[in-house]
Amino acid sequence: MARIWKFGTDVDTDQIVPGRYAPYMLKEGQDVKDYAFIEARPDFARVAQPGDVIVAGANFGCGSSREYAPDALRRRQIGAIIAPSFARIFFRNAINLGIPLFESTEIPELVGDGEAVEMDVVNGRLITPSATYQLPPLPDFAADVIRAGGIVRYVRENGRFPGEL
Template sequence: MPRIWVFGNDVNTDQMVPGRYAPYMLGANDDVRRYAFIEARPDFAPNVQSGDLIIAGPNFGCGSSREYAPLALKRCGVGAIIAPLFARIFFRNALNLGIPCFTADIREQVADGDVVEFDLAAGLITNNGNQIQLPPPEGWMREVWAEGGIVPFYRRHGRFPATGA
């Protein structure tokens, strides 16, 4: 069952993966996964499990365009990220990688370490019997998630999302 990881406001991509741990800086066989939140939250990468959820405050992912920041979260198996506002480059990178992002503020309804049930298709979190309904994403976002990211989406459809046939 997914565990909740709670983060604060204005979490920037330097906190997710400092520039010093970019793939450009690492050995050829190293994995950026190991460096997710390495300084901001050192217990994250060693303990996060596939399907876990990140709950954060506004402006999640602000800062640089480094796609290896959401890539590290994807390789950690993060199942979805829920925040009241996402920085735009991060939001787009996460969409492109097929990481579901829900724009909602549920920090009052969960606590760090909570173990919950999560139904992605229904956008429903169940925390100790309490149901948290996430706002439905735009249909085109769900289409990209369903394909597993923008590359498979583009290869299948030959077009960008949300832009008609």
């Protein structure tokens, strides 16, 4: 079973992937996904598994526009990120890459680090051994993009951007 990784408020992209570990700076054979939270949470970098869920405080992903931060989490196959709010550029980047985000003030207060969890993205449900939580839905355009598997696929399939007539 997957687990929850808890983080505090204002997690910045320098914590998610420090600029020194940008793909731009890596050597042949190194992969940015191995550097997700490499300094802020080295155990995450070592053992986070596909399906694991990040639950954090407000303003998750503030700071730099570096898309390799959410991309490193996508390539770790993180099941979802749940926080009361997300920084603007991180929100765009994550939705563009097809990473499910859920805005919830309640969940971060109810679940703990390391708790076993199962994520039902399609129905927006977070399932722990003791409870099942219904998550608030994303705005329609964001849900559409995630359903398409990211903005590139959305634009290629629909021939238009979200919000474009």
